[in-house]
Amino acid sequence: MSNIIKIEDVENAPNKRLQVDFEDFINEINTIAPIKATLEVSSLGEFVKITGNVKGRVILECDLCLNEFEYNLDLDIEELFAKNTLLDEYGQETEIKEGQFITDLAGKDNIDIYDLLYQSVILDFPNKKVCGIKCKGDDFLSEENFAQNQVDPRLAVFKTIQVKKEDNADKK
Ligand SMILES: [Zn+2]
Known part of the structure; x- marks a missing residue:
């Protein structure tokens, strides 16, 4: 299945809901096995909502000793996309509540799942990457x-x- 979700396909899906299963490596994210995601894309009038879960094991570099260590990825995604530009004074991303953003599609007719997963995974990484409590x-x-x-x-x-x-x- 393509990683590009056409808004039209979501509109035409039963109950305007589309199940998307992703299992692939993501460029610039170092993993042992492909990253797996189970997502549901639903059309809510002016908005498209993507919810789901992402799992994987990522290899990160420790900020202190520079050794590589494994980080368990298990995060929930909840993303809203506005089909049309909301208000001019808002930027490309609008925060509606803390940590909840609306991405402006500005008339674009598709959503790139690959991009979305990349951003979500990067944001899930710890601010301070430390290999363990006994880090050298x-x-x-x-x-x-x-x-x-x-x-x-x-x-x-x-x-x-x-x-x-x-x-x-x-x-x-
Ligand atoms: Zn370390």
């Missing part, structure tokens, strides 16, 4: 904290020069 990067992290508390002597000199300049400017 702990040493690296504490070194980094240590460095931040140290003032570089060259920077300290620069700071002094700046202050002097400001003082002179005040006098003039």
Whole structure:
């Protein structure tokens, strides 16, 4: 099945609902096995709603030790698309409540499931990617904290020069 869902096909489907099963690798997302998604696309008048679940095992790189680790993907999707442009002052994506966006199709007659899944999977990744509680990067992290508390002597000199300049400017 194509990853491009035609709005027309959703309109013509029984109860205006279309079941979409996706099982494929997604470019730029490192996985061992294909990502699986079970989605339902439904037409709600001016809107198209996509709900469903995405599963997979992704390989991420740890922010601390740079080792690769597996991340279990299991997320629910709920996305709304506006068939026609909503209001001009809104952008391409409109947030109707926290975390709930409406994507403006602006008259486009299809939805790319591949794109939608890519975006959803990327957003599901943790902000701080850490391989585990026993990550060897702990040493690296504490070194980094240590460095931040140290003032570089060259920077300290620069700071002094700046202050002097400001003082002179005040006098003039
Ligand atoms: Zn790590």
